Amino acid sequence: MVVLDFLKKTLKWIVVAFFASTILSVIIYRFVPVFVTPLMVIRVIEQIGDGKEIKMKHSWTSIDHMSKYMPVAVIASEDANFLEHHGFDFEAIEKAAKRNMDHPEKRKLGASTISQQTAKNVFLWPGRSWVRKGFEAYFTTLIELLWSKQRIMEVYLNSIETGDGIYGVEAVAKAHFNCKASELTRSQCALIAVTLPNPRKFSSKNPSAYILKRQARIEREMRYVPLFPKAGEDVKKNEGDNIKKKK
Numbered sequence: 001m002v003v004l005d006f007l008k009k010t011l012k013w014i015v016v017a018f019f020a021s022t023i024l025s026v027i028i029y030r031f032v033p034v035f036v037t038p039l040m041v042i043r044v045i046e047q048i049g050d051g052k053e054i055k056m057k058h059s060w061t062s063i064d065h066m067s068k069y070m071p072v073a074v075i076a077s078e079d080a081n082f083l084e085h086h087g088f089d090f091e092a093i094e095k096a097a098k099r100n101m102d103h104p105e106k107r108k109l110g111a112s113t114i115s116q117q118t119a120k121n122v123f124l125w126p127g128r129s130w131v132r133k134g135f136e137a138y139f140t141t142l143i144e145l146l147w148s149k150q151r152i153m154e155v156y157l158n159s160i161e162t163g164d165g166i167y168g169v170e171a172v173a174k175a176h177f178n179c180k181a182s183e184l185t186r187s188q189c190a191l192i193a194v195t196l197p198n199p200r201k202f203s204s205k206n207p208s209a210y211i212l213k214r215q216a217r218i219e220r221e222m223r224y225v226p227l228f229p230k231a232g233e234d235v236k237k238n239e240g241d242n243i244k245k246k247k
Helices: 001-028 038-049 069-078 092-101 114-123 131-147 149-159 169-177 186-195 209-222
Strands: 162-165
Touching: 001 114, 001 131, 069 114, 069 149, 069 186, 114 131, 114 149, 131 162, 149 162, 149 169, 162 186, 169 186, 186 209
Parallel strands: none
Antiparallel strands: none
């Protein structure tokens, strides 16, 4: 009985410590730049294990110092309903599930939102297990509750893998385009965005014909995405980049 009580108390404190520490970390990252992510550490360990030179280029920069087209490009490419959903795009999930069931022979189609990808990049490890997916859903809910959409986008654009050993928009702008993130053109932003599903396979520096075709498609989609609102702005009042209504 004493042992059982001890186990119950221990479990209780573990649960309390988990929720307290995770909520605190999300609150801290609401204000503090994310300089290192679990994926960065994993990639460095992989490089050491393979006997390769350690490569980790990352430079945090405010979203206000990025090209205005960068958020537009990733919304067009990764998450068209980012400004409307609360972390999960259930319509996209349903479409992806139906497509995967109807065409099991094709590559699995995902439906992760920018919020989910941010939660994964900052707080978790790569993988597809149900345990990791559960933690991803938990952290996605937390950042949607405690961060603004602007902060989620800012952290996302600073933490995404954008090349081999390259993380964030500022680093890839310097490495692949020899410029600052604020100087990226509309086409360059689209090019970066289309490589995000697999930036170590697809290069924004030396794009293949497939990537160039995808880039052209994303540039067309960007016409229907409004410019990303600054803090305090109403997205409905924000005019887009030559935005047109889809008929």
